[in-house]
Amino acid sequence: MSLIAEKKSFGAVLWDYLTTVDHKKIAILYLIAGGIFFIIGGIEAMLIRIQLAVPDNDFVAAGLYNQILTMHGTTMIFLAAMPLLFAFMNAVVPLQIGARDVAFPFLNSLGFWMFFFGGIFLNLSWFMGGAPDAGWTSYASLSIASPGHGIDFYALGLQISGGGTLIAGINFLVTIINMRAPGMTYMRMPLFTWSTFVASALVLFAFPPLTVGLFLMIFDRMFSGNFFNHLLGGNTIIWEHLFWIFGHPEVYILALPAFGIFSEIIPTFARKRLFGYSAMVFATVLIGFLGFMVWAHHMFTTGMGATANAIFAVATMAIAVPTGVKIFNWLLTMWGGNVKFTTPMLYALGFIPSFVAGGVTGVMQASAPLDYQLHDTYFIVAHFHYVIIGGVVFGLLAGLHFYWPLMFNTMLNETLGKITFWLFFIGFHATFFIQHFLGLLGMPRRVFTYGADQGWDLFNLISSYGAIFMAVAVVVLVANIIMTIAKNQPVGRDPWEDGRTLEWAIPQPVPFYNFKQTPLVRGLDTYWIEKQEGNKEGMTYAEPVMDIHMPNNSIIPFIMAFGLFVGAFGALFNGEKAWAVPVLILGLLITFISMGARSLKDDLGYHIHKEDLLNDKGGKH
């Protein structure tokens, strides 16, 4: 595929990606877009650490700092971490379960473009009068009072990209339920598929409360609704609940797929099957379930009363149990194994202590009275960065190195990869470990500056130095990616040599139709079983070579999402600019007409004929 792609003109490649419904290409789109947003969010993080490096700094002004911290959080969660996870889900899950694509390829494309346009819309706020400034949580009293259009960008942008996420979540649920290859029972699904499954279920139940909350906020800000105006009978605490009913499961939406990635990497490089597979599956499901029972621990200081605080404290602590089960199962997977220290494995090994540290501080905060001290301080900042970076970002970087050969048929440089790891690992701990103590010493979070001599000066400086290490690590990573693409050295099938699951059995580069014949899955770690039995093909087939039905590419998802993007500007400037209402109508018309076109025009796809498949030499190893 890559050889053919090179011969195409740039315009043709661009058109191909704009119209693609192939999960492998959509994965690449997610990877690029998420990667760019990750860098933007990282630059914002660096600005924060520069500002806080010394007391009474005036590197960024007070109001601007709030915009930066809001956009850092929002970008990293919604526009970097989630899309990057979707990149790996798209790239891996269909191959892992032996499917030719996701269940709804058209929707897959629509989900991506909605995320993308939502993210662009949100970031355009920087150039159109200022970014949102009420924190990524955007608590209602502050966000309603916030002047300018920042919060409108937040609400509309997240609404559009959140819709994309919801679509993607539903798509993966349907895919995993319906499209597993013969023999791939639920209890033979690889852990990454399992965690994608559970995370998608969380998306399905967690995003609607956010959607509701954002709509209430949009009504309040743009059409003078009074849902959050307490003077007219509204209530701001409702926003807090809606936000955290979404926001807490969101943490697991991010963490579970990362756990899934580690659950693939650790057995591969320990050359040993995952210890306690069924316990791992059960723990994943349980974490997902409990994730919905604990949202109010973000609100211990809101004044819910002792009973609510006590209940949510105990419920929160309960989550530590299945998480602990996972940690010990990973350790026992390596125990008695044959551990090879590749870059992905280094991230997995770095993840275990980092995430344990993040997890135990979570238990400390679950103790409600203690949380009265810790809430909204740098202790919390340290805690959630330990969870999100130590858990999720390590997972993403591990996945990037691990699945790169699967996605691109080349291998990222291992030496540079290890340099990146060590810089990132050291920088991460230097930046965030010390922030626990800043919180205990009384430093609130989200402060644009702090007075000297309150006992915080040195620790903040150390923290800022740590951030430099992380920034350098990312630069090395980008250099590594560019060099690898420039070299373009194919590595073929099963480049890690100890691949266990179905995705490694497929010939490289992966044919656009994935499997010529649907495989028959004969157990957990199906490729491992075939290799052990000396099957050179790597797969047992469940069917003879037959015609394959493929979906057509389509530009409609792009146009549909673009219509929402245009319409959002109309909604944003409603009542302020004369062109607002026409633009709103125009945008919605674009979307509805494309929806009509999609519904009315039959698009039956096409077939790849059996003869062509048999003649296809490409994709053989």
Place this chain on the structure above:
Amino acid sequence: MIKGIKKWRLFSLLAALTVFLSGCGEEYISTLTPAGQVASDQLDLMYLSTGIMVLVIIVVMIVYILTIVKFRRSKVGENMMPKQVEGSHTLELIWTIIPIVLLLILTVPTVVVTYNLADVSGMDKKDEEGNATAVTVNVKANLYWWEFEYPDLGIVTAQELVVPTDEKVYFNLIAADVKHSFWIPAVGGKLDTNVENVNTFYLEFDKPSNELETGVFYGKCAELCGPSHALMDFKVKSLERTEFNEWVTNMKDSAEAQAPQGDLALQGQEIFATSCIACHAISGEGSTGGVGPNLATFGDRNRVAGYMDYTEDNIKKWINDPEEYKPGNLMPQPEDLNDGKKYTEQELSALAEYLMGLSVEK
């Protein structure tokens, strides 16, 4: 010789203690140097939870390090094929049950303390004459300043909370504009000031604040509330009960007691009376409702605008350009009050002189 060792031991202990204590931060703001029952209950929970968690970390790290050392490929050989173990029910049970037990150990005190700290029944207790036995403070958080009303005592102040030591002080918290959060780290955990409902809790102050290096405890706003969130500090003076009672009496008489001394102060009073007074009360007697902070005790304050050093220069700077020092605050710029002109240097001096004379303690 033995004596020498003893001394050496003592010295090392002292050194360790110094490092430890300096690691606890400044005692007027650190949660690790509790100055009251609430903060020390919370610190006890922290020690307990940290202890349990460190235990977990140690166990994990032992298994982790052993695994990495024993089962690395360079040690077990390139071609070693590990036994493909499915799992172990016994082990799964062990690492399910032990964490549950550990969590139960933490759960019990957590629940007990949660209820204890929420107990504000003492607030309504009355003595035989029908006077409240405990001090209750109504805290109103405004965009970047704090108002403290003592409803039972009929006085009100701002920016610097004054409380008696060694007894429970009750707080009713509310916000006037957007959500804030009321936090005195060294004395106890925070509670949000919501816009729509009153939150209630209590704190206890163990020691008079004049024993502190800074003379006051530091209070913070802990909920993002706008551009100057970071500057929304307040200070707390804790006084022995007798001194507190004296302060209350002085506050009630503050309108008369604070008469300006000298020409400059008189000039300042004149300017004040034509502009500032629209928002700022100068009598400590009264109740809530000021548009701007009550200035009755301005001469006794520890800070200007809640966070700037208390100097005449800073008072002048602040009056001359509030927006510069607290972006987004609601105090009018002087030109809005003074026919589009800034105050002259002389007028600023007069105002500062007048304000610094507003004292009930001196």
